[in-house]
Amino acid sequence: MTRLTLEKIRKSYGTVEALRDIDLTIEPGEFVVFVGPSGCGKSTLLRVIAGLEEITGGDLSFDGTRVNDLTPAQRGVAMVFQSYALYPHMTVYENMAFGLKLAKTARETVREKVEAAAETLQLTPLLSRLPRQLSGGQRQRVAIGRAIVRDPRVFLFDEPLSNLDAALRVRTRIEIAALHERMAGTTMIYVTHDQVEAMTLADRIVVLRDGRVEQVGAPMELYERPANTFVAQFIGSPSMNLMPAQAGAEGLAAPGCAPVPPPVPLPASVPDLTLGVRPEALRLAEPDEPAFHEGRATLVEKLGETQLVHFEPAGPGSSLIAKLPGGLPARRGETFRLAVDPADLRLFGPDGKALAA
Amino acid sequence: MSAPSSRAAPRSALRAQRLCAAALFLAPMLAVLAFVAGWPLARTVWFSLTDASLGDLAGAQWVGLNNYLEWFDYGDGDGEYFGLLADPGWWNAVVNTLRFALVTVSVETVLGMIVALVLNAEFPGRGWVRAAVLIPWAIPTIVSAKMWAWMLNDQFGMINDLGMRLGLLSAPVAWIASGDTALIAVMIVDIWKTTPFMALLILAGLQMIPRDIYEAARIDGVHPVRVFWKVTLPLVAPALIVATIFRGLDALRVFDIVYVLTPNNAQTSTMSVFAQQNLFQFDKFAYGSAASTLLFLVIAFITIGYIKAARLDLAGGGR
């Protein structure tokens, strides 16, 4: 049960700022996912917490004790690497036992711990194999086992699924979720660029961009109330539709769309707003209902239970994507009348930040 | 908060541990190198500035640059230059060394290129041919010198025999003893021994060239000779230059072959041989040291010039 506190954490390589003033608290036993586009600093932040990268400025504390200057082993972290980084010359057993042996753990204890971990991960029949004799998924489990046996205070994952094929990725994702259930007391931090992994695994998600935290929150919180246009577009697939909008006498006007009442009270006239609507919030308008947008479909992507219909406005305006039920006989070139529930509209100010209700 | 101290942030334990280990790991190696290379080099340079003799190293007296160049005044306004830079024997050795280096390195480069091109082609038995090519490289220099000395023997040597049988020679040639051919004999042995090394370095460069470039050229119908000049040579040039420089530096310090094949022969004396003879045979220890120092300076300047020109990335990127 370890609480992590990050205060004004900075990391720079020469003049390049990789992390800028990160403030974050991770609660004991929490599963936190760092997510963001490549180069956003998520892996650097994980490696800073692991102790593999030196901290340039700020304080990192585990349960109130400053750990900036401690080695990874002293901090009591364990890590699953992207490439698994198994020791190629050691058997599965030796791989898992290596850290314990270095810590001079009693032989018997090492055996018990490794065998217990192997049991839960279904690695028992493979204990005497070498990593090169294992499949990708098995290697992945050994890497996890190597971390488990050390009873880490903090469990770190660095994009652990990116080397697996799609089917195995889903299965392993579920296994990791189950692992978190079993090790409920262990704080876990997970880095990924995949927002589906983030949404499905996390208690809380930390969205990073350019070395800064953009938003921290539970998955649904980020989905429903993105703090800014970046998070709005990063979380959810396909991305939220964003349109430039003006507030006027009739309400909010976006080019190519009918004016709508603003979801938040606005002063008389504000230019340069951004109106956001998720593709899944758009639906076909009832015949007697006024349309929010009316347009000709330029592309239809059938996904099975749903379909994505793309619209390019005839005049000025921005393109839109609507996620409609799969059963609808939609075709390219057809004209659609789309409606939206005003509660599903999101409004962002000129600086890209969400305007709260 | 503690903004000023953030620049010189205290080293984390991990980094401190690694730096400390690095220092401990490097210390023995550096100590040995300083001991067997640095110190002896400094002593050699010092001896070159003294009148040391083989029998009396400890009693060496400082004589400045006299071993290199000294104006000796006969007293009647007449005088003469002495010292290495005024010694025809030294300049003879310099010319021999340069001729040897120039000829062997160029021939080895061309032959090495041919061998590398052959080995880069795919044909059955390539592994065996490559192993065969490595044999001259593995044979000790002394042994190859002796083997060739025997083959080039004027009375019983098989080269003369073969030459006469094929009608290339009208009479046996005293390859090693004759002044005209002694240096050529030395060059032949060096070329035989070192071409494989050259070929391997060039081959490594050739194998870095992606195969599809050749396939593209073949589809475009480019003539193979043109492909060599326009594609292969420019792409292999960096490897070729490195190999040539290393070989050139090696050739400048040639000693073993000359010493064994043509002992005490002024026609083939090289800088290293000249220095060794003065040091240990002619009892002119200080003079020999001066010659050694000059050879070192020549090689040092070439090396430094090369490193500057190539701007070698020795730190090896980011890590």
Next chain:
Amino acid sequence: MTYVKRIGFWALVAAIVLFSVFPFYYAVLTSLESGSGIFTVSYWPEVFDLANYASVMTQGEFPRNFLNSVGVAVAVTLLSLCLAVTAAYALSRVPFRGRGLLLLTVLSVSMFPQIAVLAGLFEMVRAFGLYNTLGSLILSYMIFTLPFTVWVLTTFMRDMPAELEEAAIVDGATPLQIVTRVFLPLLWPALVTTGLLAFIQAWNEFLFALTFVASNDTRTVPVAIALISGSSGKEVPWGEIMAASVIVTLPLVALVLIFQRRIVAGLTAGGVKG
């Protein structure tokens, strides 16, 4: 390839093989000749006489010289490898200021002309009372084997995946444990290659061996072969010289044939010396 081209190519291959192998073949041939048969040139084995070998191995100090060579080369190789492994780790894995310069220094030491340190080493060898002992050779050979092994092992170690080392760090391994328990077991092919090349260099060395030892029973084989002369002092005993040459070379040729792939990899990784 057309027919003519194909014939030309194989002729070239044959010429290369002949050029490479023939002198050694001829040395073997000569060494097996008996008595005066040596003085008629022959290109095919006609007699098979081991007399030259017998005489080399029984008369004089040649067997002793051979053992000297083995001892010196093995000692130098092992010492260099021990010193170089840890140094290579520091040079390839730990970033510190001046690392590039240090590597450059090591590389330039391997470019030293041996003659440049000869006078100073001679003084040192005498001062330590090592003159005419094998110790003088083991000491002096470090000047070329050590920079070479450091350089080659550094290039090999640089290629080790970073995450492997980080996994060991997270597991609590110290730098020494990383070297001995993670890197060394993985690097043994590189160690074999590097050690082999260092061994060959030490085995073939001539100038130091000529200068620092002076009696028949402390010499190494290259010097011994260079100094073989007939018992009568008139005739050069070519048969015996060739027999000795073959004895010295056979182990190397065998090593080259067995390890040729590794040697090629090591030579090109080091790219330093022949």
